[in-house]
Amino acid sequence: xxxxxxxxxxxxIPTLFGVMLITxxxxxxxxxxxxxxxxxxxxxxxQVTEAGGASGKLYRGAEGIDxxxxxxxxxxYGFDKPASERFITMMKNYISFDFGESYHHHQSVSELLIDKxxxxxxxxxxxxxxxxxxxxxLGIAKAVRDGSRFDVVSSTIVLIGFAIPGFVLGIxxxxxxxxxxxxxxxxxxGLTSDNWEQLSTFGKVTDYLWHMVLPIISSVIGSFAVxxxxxxxxxxxxxxxxxxxxxxxxxxSQNKILYKHVFRNALIPLITGFPASFxxxxxxxxxxxxxxxxxxxxxxxxxxxxxxxxxxxVLGSLYLFTLLGLVTKLITDLSYVLIDPRVKFSSxxx
Numbered sequence: 001x002x003x004x005x006x007x008x009x010x011x012x013i014p015t016l017f018g019v020m021l022i023t024x025x026x027x028x029x030x031x032x033x034x035x036x037x038x039x040x041x042x043x044x045x046x047q048v049t050e051a052g053g054a055s056g057k058l059y060r061g062a063e064g065i066d067x068x069x070x071x072x073x074x075x076x077y078g079f080d081k082p083a084s085e086r087f088i089t090m091m092k093n094y095i096s097f098d099f100g101e102s103y104h105h106h107q108s109v110s111e112l113l114i115d116k117x118x119x120x121x122x123x124x125x126x127x128x129x130x131x132x133x134x135x136x137x138l139g140i141a142k143a144v145r146d147g148s149r150f151d152v153v154s155s156t157i158v159l160i161g162f163a164i165p166g167f168v169l170g171i172x173x174x175x176x177x178x179x180x181x182x183x184x185x186x187x188x189x190g191l192t193s194d195n196w197e198q199l200s201t202f203g204k205v206t207d208y209l210w211h212m213v214l215p216i217i218s219s220v221i222g223s224f225a226v227x228x229x230x231x232x233x234x235x236x237x238x239x240x241x242x243x244x245x246x247x248x249x250x251x252x253s254q255n256k257i258l259y260k261h262v263f264r265n266a267l268i269p270l271i272t273g274f275p276a277s278f279x280x281x282x283x284x285x286x287x288x289x290x291x292x293x294x295x296x297x298x299x300x301x302x303x304x305x306x307x308x309x310x311x312x313x314v315l316g317s318l319y320l321f322t323l324l325g326l327v328t329k330l331i332t333d334l335s336y337v338l339i340d341p342r343v344k345f346s347s348x349x350x
Contacts, residue, residue, distance in 0.1 A: 099316030119297030139231025162225030189294030
């Protein structure tokens with residue numbers, strides 16, 4: 001076990017290095033980088049000045065920008081150094097989780113990611129727990145009643161929900177319940193109201209939950225089908241095995257067979273996927289959901305950083321999420337051993 005963990009940790013290093021290297025190389029060839037964007041802004045501002053008649057000179061955009069000024073801009077963003085040197089320096093800083101400063105926000109990337117976490121945690125926490133707490137009991141009930149009217153009707157409902165994109169459902173909910181042409185029940189944007197600081201503790205809780213209803217519904221509806229059907233199929237596979245038939249022949253009750261013998265084995269594929277699902281729910285986020293409900297989270301931050309070529313945010317967040325993903329994958333593999341004693345890691349690491 002120790003050798004396997006040690007081997008997996010060693011394999012994380014080249015994997016993480018490779019992901020960062022490939023992404024860094026791609027950023028070197030993407031047009032419209034931070035230097036080009038700042039040059040465009042500077043020349044554009046001069047053009048606006050000329051259009052307003054504040055200066056009788058030609059705007060700098062007609063002449064381009066002089067080499068000395070261009071070198072200063074490159075030095076400002078660190079592009080005056082060779083790419084290899086910049087990559088090595090970046091990786092050295094990333095080891096200590098120093099992700100630098102955002103080009104656009106002029107703020108530490110670490111602080112920026114922390115500032116966006118409340119939105120992602122709110123969406124992720126509720127999406128994760130509601131999905132698991134709803135779909136596992138529903139999947140068990142469907143497995144026990146396989147082929148019944150309840151099974152058919154519930155499958156139809158969850159599959160219809162799965163077929164509706166979350167952002168489409170979000171728009172529909174806003175139109176119906178967000179104060180449009182129909183009902184003014186829920187707020188249109190944000191996690192809290194403008195007067196949240198003046199509310200009592202109970203008022204703050206209810207105000208927060210009031211704001212989260214529509215985004216949560218839009219986020220979880222698509223996850224129900226996958227988790228429900230996975231639970232159902234897992235339980236059906238176990239129910240049809242010989243040990244269940246033997247338990248029935250011995251006269252054990254259905255509930256005892258289901259929850260004492262079947263439950264643990266059937267939940268193995270669900271529980272082992274728990275770490276990955278937990279991480280995905282918290283950090284993957286939904287760009288469209290955040291945009292529709294004006295939630296400033298990690299999903300929206302990542303998209304804006306790519307569009308604005310804010311490379312410290314793009315690379316810093318990629319490094320952090322890749323590292324968390326690799327650790328989560330290791331925890332997932334180890335959870336097989338904790339849940340299913342039949343799984344063993346041999347001495348050679350396999």
